[in-house]
Amino acid sequence: MTSRLQGKTAIVTGGASGFGKGIAAKFAAEGANVIITDLSEEQGESVATELNCLFSRADVTKPDDWRRVLALALDEFKQLDIVVNNAGITYPNKPTQDVTEAEFDLVMNVNVKAVYHSTNILVPYFVKENRPGCFIQVASTAGSRPRPNLTWYNASKAAVINATKTLAVEYGPKQIRFNSVSPVVGSTGMTHLFIGKPDTEENRKGFVSTIPLGRPSTPADIANACCYLASDEANFITGVDLQVDGGRCV
Template sequence: MRLEGKTAIVTGAGSGFGAGIAQAFAREGAAVMVADINAKAAESVASQISGIAQVVDVSDGASVAAMSKAAMDAWGQIDILVNNAGVTHLPTPLEDVSEADFDRVLAVNAKSVYLTAREIVPVMKQAGKGAILNIASTAGVSPRPRLNWYNASKGWMITATKAMAVELAPSGIRVNALNPVAGETPLLKSFMGEDTPEIRAKFLATIPLGRFSTPDDMGNAALYLCSDEASMITGVAMEVDGGRCI
């Protein structure tokens, strides 16, 4: 029960890594808000973990403000924030990515971190404590071709994590990131362009441990970084990638 008595918002928690993180937090005693743009998905995961389902568009300021307010109305405190919601563009030469796709990737992957910080950091500052976890990617460390603007958004997220960590440390707020390699999530097909045995084999050949990241892998890593066991750890972008970035 490492998170007993703590509250956590996990964005993009209706599926994939976010669901794995929400489930791990709930198992360890946290009250969890399952926030997702897909209402049915959020409700499904929330019902499994006795959590709160919240519909949110993390790229929209009013929607993020409503999410924060709902959490405060329910709990009166926000101890943990996981910025997990993310999107990508399809594998495409960088000059051929549409402006609409570029804007969407940066809004969901980057602007969302600013919007959630704007609402939730003041709450954590008032409490004198808090843990923020940004789900970045190995793409921000070791970019793959044809995912250029997705790679860039995750590199932004890693830099934002370190900058936030330095600024917020005096307020008792820790900020870390996780860098997963691709996993069995709704985004996998988008990363690969198409999902065939041949493309999977080629993708897996770049991962020394020979498998994708799983929601459980992410849940366990997130649990550590957001628990008091990691009280001396801030500004870290930890790879959960089976050796992909070596």
């Protein structure tokens, strides 16, 4: 066990499963005080117990929930250092003309508006305290190398990547860093939606065939990238979209 994040406090949204759980586990192992949020209270509590971290049920589209999580961090750990906007959603792979307005609103609210809320509510804390901060958004290779039939999901992740770069420029003088990490398709609770069929090795072959290193991304892959960006080793890195994709975007 190392301590690259020793003494730092991190919020990881969508931390009860998939990439979020992997990120939370890595951060905790590296010495961080971790607060995971999720909509699933039962699963969130279970993961928090497993990882010896805190859980707060939160809807990332609700500003009051963000305020509550910030208050929890300050009450329990007296500080906040790292924010990982990992929670995300998609709709089933299908022709764009078949996407409903409700599905469009859902991906934009969860994937984009949540970043808006985290910025508006948490950045003032760092500015007021004159404290360096680190925001990491879990975006997607879909934001830079989109596939058909997921148009509005792709657009939401492109917005996240662009907003992250803009925020990095705007808040760099305040020593608040913004970066994004873009996974290629992995095996998570949403994979069946991305491929439009059950998540099996056979059904993933079409996606995996476009990845030069020949496999999907894993929670550990994404966690390692996030840990680097959150650590002091990356204190001169901001505005980067780190593609953790086995060469998919080359």
